[in-house]
Amino acid sequence: xxxxxxxxxxxxxxxxxxxxxxxxxxxxxxxxxxxxxxxxxxxxxxxxxxxxxxxxxxxxxxxxxxxxxxxxxxxxxxxxxxxxxxxxxxxxxxxxxxxxxxxxxxxxxxxxxxxxxxxxxxxxxxxxxxx
Amino acid sequence: xxxxxxxxxxxxxxxxxxxxxxxxxxxxxxxxxxxxxxxxxxxxxxxxxxxxxxxxxxxxxxxxxxxxxxxxxxxxxxxxxxxxxxxxxxxxxxxxxxxxxxxxxxxxxxxxxxxxxxxxxxxxxxxxxxx
Numbered sequence: 001x002x003x004x005x006x007x008x009x010x011x012x013x014x015x016x017x018x019x020x021x022x023x024x025x026x027x028x029x030x031x032x033x034x035x036x037x038x039x040x041x042x043x044x045x046x047x048x049x050x051x052x053x054x055x056x057x058x059x060x061x062x063x064x065x066x067x068x069x070x071x072x073x074x075x076x077x078x079x080x081x082x083x084x085x086x087x088x089x090x091x092x093x094x095x096x097x098x099x100x101x102x103x104x105x106x107x108x109x110x111x112x113x114x115x116x117x118x119x120x121x122x123x124x125x126x127x128x129x130x131x
Numbered sequence: 132x133x134x135x136x137x138x139x140x141x142x143x144x145x146x147x148x149x150x151x152x153x154x155x156x157x158x159x160x161x162x163x164x165x166x167x168x169x170x171x172x173x174x175x176x177x178x179x180x181x182x183x184x185x186x187x188x189x190x191x192x193x194x195x196x197x198x199x200x201x202x203x204x205x206x207x208x209x210x211x212x213x214x215x216x217x218x219x220x221x222x223x224x225x226x227x228x229x230x231x232x233x234x235x236x237x238x239x240x241x242x243x244x245x246x247x248x249x250x251x252x253x254x255x256x257x258x259x260x261x262x
Contacts, residue, residue: 022243024226029237052239057212060191081188086160087218095155106160108183112153 027052037065044071067091075118084109094118158183168196175202198222206249215240225249 037046044067051062059080064087075096084093086107092100093109096116103109111117168177175198182193190211195218206227215224217238223231224240227247234240242248 024243024246024248025241026232027239029235051216052214052241055241057244058191060189062214062216083183083193085182101157104160108158110156110183110186112155113188115155117155
């Protein structure tokens with residue numbers, strides 16, 4: 001089960017290459033080290049795989065987070081919003097004050113800036129850095 | 132085989148909802164109509180599935196494009212750049228003046244603004260609108 005935590009990741013690509021020089025940049029599978037999701041952001045075991053960092057042309061970044069059974073995020077916000085794209089499995093998301101909503105592959109969820117949410121999420125996602 | 136052509140898509144979500152109101156927006160699988168990739172942008176048959184439109188907080192949008200065997204994009208540029216995330220199959224990308232490069236699932240390719248490229252691409256991608 002997967003969700004983005006791009007804003008909390010140390011994105012290895014940023015250090016590995018000069019933050020997207022002005023030619024096409026290939027980032028092959030296996031070149032971006034996985035990390036365990038930190039306990040202050042998750043209950044249970046999750047693995048975070050960075051996909052791409054922000055660069056000179058965009059402040060957004062993307063990653064893939066895999067949730068083991070029972071794992072979930074803490075309540076959190078994204079300063080500039082987040083798009084989640086469910087890629088496998090099933091999970092749920094919940095907005096503060098709302099009901100849990102089951103999510104399935106190819107569902108897409110937009111969480112606006114500052115909106116507090118929680119979930120177990122099998123997703124490709126991208127997170128927008130604060131302006 | 133899949134690649135984003137978000138900038139050429141009529142993104143149904145934009146009309147269906149008031150371009151991301153200030154609460155969480157769920158866009159379930161099946162709610163975003165597929166479209167055939169137009170002949171001026173592709174050789175062979177491709178299917179384009181919009182994932183999310185730009186909104187008040189970001190100018191980027193995302194989509195999924197499925198390439199049938201032998202299909203490829205035309206040479207093209209992205210005015211503000213593009214991130215491609217390969218999700219299945221194998222394909223290739225090529226930058227003008229460079230060699231074809233084979234791509235596989237979980238490879239990520241950043242094409243800077245204005246850089247001319249072509250490919251057969253099995254990807255989740257997102258495209259940045261021109262500033």
